[in-house]
Amino acid sequence: MEPSTFNLKQSVNSYIDSIKNQGSITNSDAAELSAHLYDATDSFISLGLSQEEAFVIACKRLGNEEVLTKEYSKVNPSIKMNQIWAYLIMGFNLFYSLPSLLLLGISLLYLTVYQSYNSSFTSTLIITVFHLLLTALIWFLIRRKLEISKFLERQIQNHSLRSVSLSFIPFLVPIFIKLIPPLRINNRLELQRALNFPVYKFDSDFVEFSFYLAILSMIGAAISLVFSINKIEKLTLKTFFERPSTSFLIVFGIILELFAASTRSLHVDIISVSALIFATVYFSASYLISFYNSNGSINKHLVITSLFGVVMETAVGINADIDRGNTIYTVYYVSFMLVGIVLGKVAGLMSARQFRLQEV
Amino acid sequence: MASSLAPLVLIILRRQESYGYQIIQELRDKSGGQLTVAEGTLYPVLKKMEAKGWIEGVWKKADSGRERRYYKLTSKGTQELEQQYSQLNFVNQLINSLWNLPLSTSSNL
Numbered sequence: 001m002e003p004s005t006f007n008l009k010q011s012v013n014s015y016i017d018s019i020k021n022q023g024s025i026t027n028s029d030a031a032e033l034s035a036h037l038y039d040a041t042d043s044f045i046s047l048g049l050s051q052e053e054a055f056v057i058a059c060k061r062l063g064n065e066e067v068l069t070k071e072y073s074k075v076n077p078s079i080k081m082n083q084i085w086a087y088l089i090m091g092f093n094l095f096y097s098l099p100s101l102l103l104l105g106i107s108l109l110y111l112t113v114y115q116s117y118n119s120s121f122t123s124t125l126i127i128t129v130f131h132l133l134l135t136a137l138i139w140f141l142i143r144r145k146l147e148i149s150k151f152l153e154r155q156i157q158n159h160s161l162r163s164v165s166l167s168f169i170p171f172l173v174p175i176f177i178k179l180i181p182p183l184r185i186n187n188r189l190e191l192q193r194a195l196n197f198p199v200y201k202f203d204s205d206f207v208e209f210s211f212y213l214a215i216l217s218m219i220g221a222a223i224s225l226v227f228s229i230n231k232i233e234k235l236t237l238k239t240f241f242e243r244p245s246t247s248f249l250i251v252f253g254i255i256l257e258l259f260a261a262s263t264r265s266l267h268v269d270i271i272s273v274s275a276l277i278f279a280t281v282y283f284s285a286s287y288l289i290s291f292y293n294s295n296g297s298i299n300k301h302l303v304i305t306s307l308f309g310v311v312m313e314t315a316v317g318i319n320a321d322i323d324r325g326n327t328i329y330t331v332y333y334v335s336f337m338l339v340g341i342v343l344g345k346v347a348g349l350m351s352a353r354q355f356r357l358q359e360v
Numbered sequence: 361m362a363s364s365l366a367p368l369v370l371i372i373l374r375r376q377e378s379y380g381y382q383i384i385q386e387l388r389d390k391s392g393g394q395l396t397v398a399e400g401t402l403y404p405v406l407k408k409m410e411a412k413g414w415i416e417g418v419w420k421k422a423d424s425g426r427e428r429r430y431y432k433l434t435s436k437g438t439q440e441l442e443q444q445y446s447q448l449n450f451v452n453q454l455i456n457s458l459w460n461l462p463l464s465t466s467s468n469l
Contacts, residue, residue, distance in 0.1 A: 028429075032380060032403055035428050039381040040399070063398025071404040075411065 006052040012037045019065045023083065023157035024073040037062060086160045090152070093167035099218075101170045104177065106134075114201055124204040131210030135217045142221045145228070145235055205266045212262035220255055227251075241292040249304040256285050257309035260337075275332040279340030282306065286344025287351070294352035298345060306341055313337065365397070365405045366414075367448060370433065370441040373415060377432035380406065406431060414440050 015037065016030050025033070037058050044054030062068075073080065109130065117123035141148065155163040202208075224235065227248050231239050240248065260281035268274040289301045317330030365387075372383055383406075384399045409415045414437035417429045433441070 029403060029407070031427065032429050033400060035379075035426060036381045036384075036399065036403075038426060039428075043385075061399045063400040067398050068400045068404075071401045072407075075404045075407045 006050075006055070008038075008041065008051055008055060011052075011055055012041075015059055019068050021158045022065055022069040023160070024069045024076055024079055026076060026079070029072060029076070033062065033068075083156055083160065086156050086164050087152075089164050090156070090167040093164075093171050097167075097171040097174075101173055104174050110201075119201060119203040123202055124207055127202060128204070128206045128210045131207070131214045134214045135210070138214070138217045138221045142224050143235055145225070208265040209262060212259070212265060216255060216259050216262065223251055223255065237288060238292055241288045243293065243296060244289070244301060246304055249301055250308070252285075253305040253308040256281065256305065257312055260309065261312075271329055271332050272336075275329075275336040278333055279336035281340075282309065282337050283340035283344040283347075286341040287348040290345040290348025291352045291355075294349055294356075298349075302341055302345060306337070309337065310334065365402060366409055367441070367444045369402070369405065369409065369431075370414065370437060370444065373431055373433045373437070374441060377430045379428040379430050381428075383431075409437070412440075413437070 012034050016034050019025060019033065020030050037055070040058035040061060041051065041054045044057055045051060049057070110127070113123050113126050117126070152163075224240065227245075228235055228239060233239060240252075244252070260278050263277045263281065264274065266274075266277065268277065285305060286302055289305060290298050293301060313334050314330060317333055321327045321330050368387060369383060372378060372386055378386070380402055381399075384395075384402055388395050406415065406417065410417050410431070413434060415431045416434050417431045419427050420430050421427050
């Protein structure tokens with residue numbers, strides 16, 4: 001017969017830790033439950049059971065972590081309160097420091113690439129690919145919102161102090177970087193100049209457009225987080241576009257116009273092609289709204305969404321036309337935009353019908 | 361089940377101070393092994409009773425060197441016990457008298 005490798009102290013600690021990790025018991029509660037397990041195990045041993053058998057039965061009688069966590073959380077509200085504060089501190093640190101760290105990293109990348117390749121095909125390629133990857137990463141993270149939330153929740157529940165402490169790291173990194181002489185960025189002005197490199201220094205339409213794409217994605221991602229606060233399902237296009245609220249459509253309309261306008265940074269010389277690219281953005285938006293609301297009030301949604309764009313394009317466009325010396329670009333942009341919206345609606349409705357037929 | 365433990369714990373602590381495991385054992389013995397509650401759920405009940413000032417807990421080292429939290433009844437707890445005891449007795453008598461009423465049949469209507 002092999003000697004038993006069972007270690008009672010280790011087993012009791014591990015069982016109590018598993019309950020403690022749920023985050024609703026204090027150290028005193030844990031000590032009391034441990035004492036109970038030792039007493040119960042002793043009493044079963046005195047009845048003739050082995051230490052391991054006695055421990056297993058004692059645990060079973062004590063109750064599993066789910067039951068105990070539920071009962072303890074009723075009497076330990078301060079633990080819940082502390083967790084709320086942990087979320088607040090961590091949230092502040094992450095929302096304040098991660099974007100600033102990201103901007104710092106981006107500006108360092110711009111500087112390095114510019115110093116090495118100046119404005120060339122290579123620098124355009126590196127920066128454009130970087131912008132596209134960043135855009136993809138932003139939307140990937142938004143899609144994984146549930147998983148990220150669950151991860152953060154687990155960290156706060158199991159290791160509150162560690163999580164809060166770690167969240168200070170991105171907060172401190174920029175400060176340390178500024179202290180390292182070769183990387184020293186003395187003031188915001190310099191940082192700002194570094195940030196504007198893609199627009200002014202790389203001298204590339206692709207760099208500029210992909211830059212706008214990444215920036216607007218960040219804003220869009222933040223808006224998605226706000227507007228999905230009451231949604232419980234996994235985030236998809238349907239989450240946002242099916243029966244959208246007016247406030248969402250207004251904000252979406254503004255972002256949409258900014259994105260559509262940023263296509264001008266591609267500097268396509270032929271006006272009709274430029275207006276076509278511009279209108280494609282509105283076509284896509286109109287398609288999405290019509291597809292997900294084929295039985296609802298599409299026209300109302302489309303009017304609210306495109307209102308900001310129509311007003312901006314008309315007002316700013318006419319001014320720009322006058323400045324340029326009586327060009328008629330506004331006519332192109334606004335008319336293409338309206339046609340894009342109408343075609344988007346038709347295409348969206350057709351797709352929705354086809355989709356329903358396939359489902360049947 | 362957990363909430364109905366409170367008056368039972370008060371009664372047990374009326375006689376002498378005790379700790380969680382001992383209280384559970386006494387409840388188990390007196391109920392003839394009928395007590396099916398998870399033993400660990402007694403502790404949140406004790407904690408709630410302590411917060412209400414009915415009992416007072418103190419960590420003590422036993423002869424074996426093991427630490428246990430002993431609970432004793434406070435004067436507020438004694439008052440609470442008397443009140444709950446009379447209430448439970450009242451409810452018990454009421455249940456009995458209602459239970460013993462003759463069953464009505466459709467012919468009585």
